[in-house]
Amino acid sequence: MGGDMLSWLYSFVLHGIKLDLENTKDLLSRLGDPQNEMKHIHVGGTDGKGSISSCIASILISSGVRTGLYTSPHIEEFNERITVNGERITDAEAEEILGQMKVCVEEMEADGKVPTFFEVSTAMAFLYFRNKGVEYAVVEVGMGGRLDSTNVIMPEVSVIGNISMDHEEFLGDTIEKIAFEKAGIIKPCVPCVTLNGDPVFSVLKKAAAERGAPLTRILPQDICIEKTSGDGTDFLYKEERYKVSIPGSRQADNASMAIEAVSKLKIYGQCVRCNIKKGLREVRWPCRLEKIRGLPIIVDVTHTTAGSEALAEDVLSMYGKVDLVIGMLKDKDLQGMAENLCKVADRVLVSPLRIERSADPETVKEIFAGRFQDIRVCGSVSDAMDMAMLRKDGRNILVTGSFHTAEEAVSWIKKTYPGYWTYSQRNMTGEPIREDRRKA
Secondary structure, eight states: OOSHHHHHHHGGGGGOOOOOSHHHHHHHHHTTOGGGGSEEEEEEOSBSHHHHHHHHHHHHHHTTOOEEEEOOOOSSOGGGGEEETTEEOOHHHHHHHHHHHHHHHHHHHHTTOOOOHHHHHHHHHHHHHHHTTOSEEEEEOSSSSTTOTTTTOOOSEEEEOBOOSOOHHHHOSSHHHHHHHHGGGOOTTOOEEEOOOTTHHHHHHHHHHHHTOOEEEOOGGGEEEEEEETTEEEEEETTEEEEESSOSTHHHHHHHHHHHHHTTSTTIIIIIGGGHHHHHHHOOOTTSSEEOTTSSEEEOOOOSHHHHHHHHHHHHHHHOSEEEEEOOBTTSOHHHHHHHHTTTEEEEEEOOOSSTTBOOHHHHHHHHBTTBSEEEEOSSHHHHHHHHHHHOSSOEEEEESOHHHHHHHHHHHHHHSTTSOOGGGBOTTSOBOOHHHHHO
C-alpha cells in the first residue's frame, strides 16, 4: 500500500499507543459520526478475537447482509484491516477516505489534540463502512477494551474471547486487572457472549450485572471436537454438527462464540440462522495454523503463552514433530512460549524481526536453551527459512511468534515460491476476486 495520503497515515505511528476515547470521539464527531449509521458486533479478548470476528463476518455475508470487518494488526498490507463483504479497501479508496479526513485531523492538531495511528485508522474504517452502505460492522478490539478506540460504538452484541496475560504494561499485571479492562466493552442492556472460566468470568459477570447486560457463558461440555485437519475443524456445539474452515482445536471455541453471538442479533431468525454452517465452512483467516499447500511450512501468528500451548497440541496431533522458526517481540513471555513449543520441536532457528520492538535473538536463545537440542541464531526470518528448508528430512517447519514473523515468512514464500501464497488474490471467504468486482 502506497501513496501520499497513506504515508501521511503512517506518520501517526510516531505518536505511539494511547488508551483513551476522547480523540476518537472528537474525530468521529468532526466526520459526522459515521459509526452511528450501521449496527455493530464488538469482539474483544486476548486470543482468537480475529478468528471470532472473521467467523461472524462470514456468517453475515453468507446471510446476504452487507458486512464490514475491522481487524488488527495486518499481516501483509494495511488494507487487510478494513473489508466490506470480504473485499479489502483498495489503495485508491484508502487515499480518498484519508483525503476526506485530513482537514478534520489537522483541525484537531491545531486544537492540540494529536491522534494516534489506531485512532485515525478506526475512524477511517467507520467512514469507509458508511460510504459503502454497510449494514453490520464486526469490530475487533485493538488492545484491552475499556479505553480502546473501538469502544465508541453501541453494539447489538458483544463477544469476549479467551483472556490471558498480554500487554501487561498497559492493561495490568494480573489476570483480574486485564479482565476488568476487557470487560469495558460490555454495554448497558447489550447481550455479551464469552467462554472464560474463573477468575476471569467472575470479573465479567460483575461488570455485566452492574450494566444490566445479559451474559451468556459457553461451557466446555457444550463443545465436542470431532476432527482437526489442515482444512479446518469439525465439531459439535450443543449437539449440532459444524465445520469451521480455520484449523485448530481452539477454533471450535471461537466458532461456537460466533454461533452464539449471531443468535442474539435481531435479524437472526430472518436470514442468519439458516446460513451459519455455510458461513463457517467458507470463512478464511490466514496464518492461523495455516499449512501452505505444496510446501512443508505451517504459519501461525501466535504470540501468547496460552496461544502457544494450544498451538503445540494441535501441531503435534496434526503433523508430529516440526522444526521451529521463531521471532518474537521483547515484551512477550519468552519463557512461557519456550515451555510450550519445546513439546513439538527440538530444533529451533531464532531470528530478529525488522522492528524496534524485536526481542534480541541471543536473549531468546539463552531462554530457549535447555529445552531444545539444537538452537541456532539467524540474521533474519528469510535466512532462517532458507536454512530450515535445506534440512529436507521430512519434517514440517512451524513459523510463529508474532504477526511480524508471519509477515516476513509470507514475504519470503512469495519471493522464493511464487504462486504458493494466494491469500492476497482472494477474499475472506476464499473465493477469487473477480476483475469486475475489483474495479467496482
